[in-house]
Amino acid sequence: MRLKLNGIRDKRVLAAMEKVPRHEFVSEEHLLAAYEDRPLPIGYGQTISQPYIVALMTELLELKEDDRVLEIGAGSGYQAAILAELVKHVYTVEIIEELAARAEKTLRALGYKNVKFKTGDGYFGWQEESPFNAIIVTAAPEEVPPPLKEQLAEGGRMVIPVGPPQGVQALWKFTKQGKTFAAENHGLVRFVPFTRK
Secondary structure, three states: OHHHHOOOOOHHHHHHHHHOOHHHHOOHHHHHHOOOOOOEEEEOOEEEOOHHHHHHHHHHOOOOOOOEEEEEOOOOOHHHHHHHHHOOEEEEEEOOHHHHHHHHHHHHHOOOOOEEEEEOOHHHOOHHHOOEEEEEEOOEOOOOOHHHHHOEEEEEEEEEEEOOOOOOEEEEEEEEEOOEEEEEEEEEEOOOEOOOO
């Protein structure tokens, strides 16, 4: 598998990537490109991330089966499906109502029952369901939203692209240690800007 050649090692992540049918999350016009390793447009100025980046970000979360995971930016629902293969509880927030509705419909049709949806501004996370063992952000804010840091459990991991809306950003992993956050930079990435109300 190409993901393995590109350095993805987590067997559970590789199995989830193998199992989830990416073609179910792309539009008809992009079906032929569904399994290419590149992002694809899903409407409303948003994209479905390239498989390698989905696998990398998921692997960096170091997920355990009983983890509670918050995703900011449901988009097509593809990343949520990968997470749902790995943990018992996935909470996903999407600001664009039409995308949230479509993603929820797709996930339900595929039989995923462990994903809970909320339509709203992801900057504020999902306070009522916190704390989370892991948070993944699939759009790039210019700085890490403080509410997301607050909603991480002790020892929790957050994977998030941070940087200017145009151009490249850095992919960061933060691990909560008491009142501090250990930070690791995992290279340059290009994500759509973080959308606010």
